Amino acid sequence: MQKGEMYVGWSTKDDVRKRGGSGGLVTSMLAAALEKKFVDAVVVLKKINEFEAVPIITSDVNEVLNSAGSLHSVPSNFAKLIANRNLKVALPAKGCDVRGIIEQGKRNAINLDNTFIVGLNCGGSMHPVVTREMLEVMYKIKPEDVHGEEIEKGKLIFETKDGKEHAITIDELEEKGYGRRESCRYCTIKVPNNSDIACGNWGVTGDLVGKATFVEINSEKGAKLLQNAVDAGYVQVQKPDEKGVAMRAKIKGVMEDLGKKWKGKVFVPIENGRLEYFRKELEHCIDCGACKTVCPTCSCGDVSKCTEYHFRGDAYKMSMYHLVRFLHLADACIGCGQCSDVCPADIPLTRLYRRFANPVQEQLKYEPGMDMQKPPYFEVKLNE
Amino acid sequence: MSAEAVAATTPAKTDGWEPKIVAFCCNWCSYGGADSAGMGRFQQPASTRIIRVMCSGRIDPLHVFNAFLEGADAVLVTGCHIGDCHYVNGNDKTKIKYKYLENVVRELGIEKERLQLNWISASEGERFANFIRDVTAQIKKLGPSPLKPEGVA
Numbered sequence: 001m002q003k004g005e006m007y008v009g010w011s012t013k014d015d016v017r018k019r020g021g022s023g024g025l026v027t028s029m030l031a032a033a034l035e036k037k038f039v040d041a042v043v044v045l046k047k048i049n050e051f052e053a054v055p056i057i058t059s060d061v062n063e064v065l066n067s068a069g070s071l072h073s074v075p076s077n078f079a080k081l082i083a084n085r086n087l088k089v090a091l092p093a094k095g096c097d098v099r100g101i102i103e104q105g106k107r108n109a110i111n112l113d114n115t116f117i118v119g120l121n122c123g124g125s126m127h128p129v130v131t132r133e134m135l136e137v138m139y140k141i142k143p144e145d146v147h148g149e150e151i152e153k154g155k156l157i158f159e160t161k162d163g164k165e166h167a168i169t170i171d172e173l174e175e176k177g178y179g180r181r182e183s184c185r186y187c188t189i190k191v192p193n194n195s196d197i198a199c200g201n202w203g204v205t206g207d208l209v210g211k212a213t214f215v216e217i218n219s220e221k222g223a224k225l226l227q228n229a230v231d232a233g234y235v236q237v238q239k240p241d242e243k244g245v246a247m248r249a250k251i252k253g254v255m256e257d258l259g260k261k262w263k264g265k266v267f268v269p270i271e272n273g274r275l276e277y278f279r280k281e282l283e284h285c286i287d288c289g290a291c292k293t294v295c296p297t298c299s300c301g302d303v304s305k306c307t308e309y310h311f312r313g314d315a316y317k318m319s320m321y322h323l324v325r326f327l328h329l330a331d332a333c334i335g336c337g338q339c340s341d342v343c344p345a346d347i348p349l350t351r352l353y354r355r356f357a358n359p360v361q362e363q364l365k366y367e368p369g370m371d372m373q374k375p376p377y378f379e380v381k382l383n384e
Numbered sequence: 385m386s387a388e389a390v391a392a393t394t395p396a397k398t399d400g401w402e403p404k405i406v407a408f409c410c411n412w413c414s415y416g417g418a419d420s421a422g423m424g425r426f427q428q429p430a431s432t433r434i435i436r437v438m439c440s441g442r443i444d445p446l447h448v449f450n451a452f453l454e455g456a457d458a459v460l461v462t463g464c465h466i467g468d469c470h471y472v473n474g475n476d477k478t479k480i481k482y483k484y485l486e487n488v489v490r491e492l493g494i495e496k497e498r499l500q501l502n503w504i505s506a507s508e509g510e511r512f513a514n515f516i517r518d519v520t521a522q523i524k525k526l527g528p529s530p531l532k533p534e535g536v537a
Contacts, residue, residue, distance in 0.1 A: 274493025275530050305446070315533040316453040323449045323488075330484050360487045364480075377484075380476045 001223040001230075006245060008204055009226075009237035010212040013065070017211065021070035022201035025213035025235055026092050026118055031064045032234035033090045033225060039116060043078050043091035045071060050146045051128040055081055057089070072124075072149060073131040075181060077338050079296035083109040090116035090225065094125070095189030096336035099369025100296025102194060103332065106374060107299035116225050119192030119218070121200025123151065123255055124184030127341060134178035139166045183337025183350045186263040190255040191248075194370050197222030203248030205241060214240060214248055266351065267358060275318075281352060282322055284345040287311055291339035291349050292325065297332040297368065326356045331376065333357035334369045403457040403523040404537075405432045405516070408447065410440045412470040414462035416506025426513035429520040432460075440464070441474030445485040448499065452489075455536035457529045458498045458519055462512075465503040475503070497522040498529060 001007075010023030017024045030042045044067035045053040053074045058064065078091050079100030093101060098119050105112040126134075132143040141160055148159040156179070157167040173179035192198050196219045203214035215237070217223045229235040270277055287310045292298055300306075306328070309320035335357070339349035361367060364376045409415040415436050421428060437443055440463025451459045461482060463475045482501050489499045500519060504512050 270493070274491070276493075278492060314453075315535075317531050317533060318453065318492075320446075320449060320453065323453075324446060326492075327445050327449075327484060327488050330488055356488050356491050359491065360484055363483065363487065377477065377480050380473055380480060 001217060001227050003217055003219055003223060005217050005223075006203075006240050007215045007217075007226070007237040008208060008212050008240045008244065009215055009235050010208075012234060012236050016065055016068045020068040022204065022210060023208075023212040024068050025215065026120065026199050027065060027068040028234040029118065029225060029229040030090055030092065031061050032229035032232040033116065034059060034061050034064060035234075036228055036232050038225070038228050039090045040088045043082060043089060045074060045076060047071060050149060051131055051143065057081070057085075057087070072151060073126040073128050075125040075127065075337070075341060077294070077296050077336055079104050079110070080294065082115070083299070086111065086114075088114040090118065092118045092120055093192065093195060094120050094122040095187065095192040095194075096122075096183075096334055096369075097296075098192045098195045099189070099334040100336060102369045102372070103297040103334065104299060106372065107297075109299045112372075116221055117192075117195040117197075118222075118225070119195025119198040121191050121198065121202055122184075122187075123190060124180030124187065126179065127181050130178060130181075134173065138168055138173060138176065138178060141166060181337050181341070182266065182348070183335050183340065183354075186259050186266050186354075187335060188256045188259040188263075190259070191216070191252050193218055195222070197225060200248075202251045203240060203244040205244040205247065214244065263358075267355065278352065279318060281347055282319060284347060285319060285322065286345055287319070287321065288344060289321075290342045290344065294338045294342045295329075296336055296338065297329070297334055322352075326353065329353045330356045330360040331364065331366060332368050333361075401524070401528070402429070403431050403520060403528075404455060405458045405460060405519060405523065406451040406456040407432050407434050407460040407462060407516070408440070408443045409434050409436055410463040410470075410475075411436055411438050413464035413468065413506050414440075414502075414504040414512065417462075417504040417508050417512040420507060420509030421513040421516075422509070424509040424513075426510050428513040428516045431520045431523075432516050439469065439471050439474040440478040441469075441471065441481075443478065443481075445481060445488075448485060448489075452494070452498075452529060452531045453533070455529070455532045457526075457532070458500070458523045460515075460519060461499070461501045462504050462515075465505055468505065494530065495526055497526060 009025045011017040011025055011028035016027050020027050033039045034042050041057050041059050042064050043057050044064055046056050047053045051073050053071055055076055077100055078097050082089055083104045098117055104110040135141055135143045145160045146158050147161045150157045155167045155169050157165055159165050170179050198216045199213050204212045289307055306321050306324040333353045335354055337350045343349055366376055418434055443461055448459045463478055466475055469475045502515055
């Protein structure tokens with residue numbers, strides 16, 4: 001196996017295959033890596049219910065196998081979790097997770113040689129609180145009754161404990177302000193080719209649909225990881241058919257175009273009163289610093305330039321804290337949406353940060369988290 | 385029509401109001417440029433407060449934000465011409481840093497005249513005086529900065 005190759009694979013453990021999102025390949029691959037001492041630890045989400053899960057770093061194979069199954073309404077971002085820990089670790093990651101991990105790698109907080117990133121195709125995730133509200137308002141079912149959830153053919157389907165299925169199209173949900181998180185709507189990294197190995201159900205055809213995972217190997221590390229799982233007997237793979245490869249590329253293209261369309265819809269240029277807009281949005285800020293703590297590209301630590309400006313008691317018209325964050329994120333923001341998620345004052349921070357990041361990243365032709373290219377400022381060379 | 389002529393034909397927003405301009409000057413070039421403007425007796429408005437830094441690369445975008453928040457109507461970033469830096473490539477770094485800063489300041493909705501970058505060498509006294517004169521005229525037309533705190537003139 002080597003870089004650039006594609007496979008369709010599934011778990012050899014029937015239980016995992018049944019519970020897993022699509023064939024349980026990722027779960028089994030992670031378990032195999034742990035079993036064969038390929039890595040010291042694996043990061044997985046420990047499910048509490050359909051809307052809650054806690055990320056854990058574990059060395060227990062059973063814990064990994066138990067984590068099988070997808071959770072669309074638990075947005076996670078593992079970059080900060082494994083930063084500054086010096087672990088040899090394998091972890092599943094969405095596009096934005098991967099970008100965060102690579103950015104932490106650039107900042108020397110994560111050793112990328114020791115990190116095996118299993119990328120997951122991601123069409124978007126949902127905020128748990130919004131999802132609960134959506135269930136009551138749109139689906140007219142109690143969140144406690146939900147037994148399972150699936151996204152299929154543009155529809156979000158919830159299965160209740162009595163076995164009934166409730167489906168509404170995602171477009172309709174998003175029109176009403178529910179559905180995916182805003183940052184997911186305009187995200188254009190649907191297949192994480194910046195990870196070591198990209199996995200997902202797009203491109204699986206025939207009777208394997210729902211029972212297998214399509215895999216693209218993006219690096220030597222990824223090839224080793226998959227080979228290890230196959231050798232250990234955890235995973236079975238076969239070559240994909242041409243139809244599947246074409247279908248995957250098509251879905252990817254459609255999703256990315258949709259993301260671009262959303263981008264245009266969300267970031268309508270503000271002609272007049274831009275300063276007032278930002279001041280109004282930031283008015284409710286309580287200076288808690290949660291957006292910085294959670295930010296996967298920030299690596300400053302507890303004592304940093306921006307937090308120096310908390311509680312200054314000045315008469316400034318705008319918070320210096322936010323100005324520093326705007327500037328620092330102009331070339332670093334990966335648009336993961338975590339800052340908006342954690343903000344206790346419900347400030348749409350990701351949208352604000354992206355307003356500054358979009359023009360800068362476009363102008364400097366720099367996309368953070370996609371490769372190991374350093375930010376433009378560090379590329380200034382000595383003359384001669 | 386030069387900036388001065390424009391300023392002369394349009395009435396100023398506030399009569400008798402003098403803008404406050406903060407100019408960051410590099411010790412080796414533009415600070416010398418300000419000196420030679422004085423020595424050459426080139427007239428310029430007394431609207432500028434010069435802050436000397438050892439290199440334009442030293443100018444942290446925070447300094448610029450702070451100047452705005454403390455009530456500056458315009459902030460000027462000046463340094464040596466590209467290739468002339470006393471510290472080899474300090475101004476190359478300024479150039480990139482300024483791109484970020486410029487974008488953030490523009491996106492915030494602050495007029496583009498309020499933040500300007502200019503390369504001025506130590507011998508270009510006239511250029512320095514003209515620059516200050518132009519900026520002062522532009523800012524007079526724009527009026528006080530929207531970021532100026534309450535009660536600051």
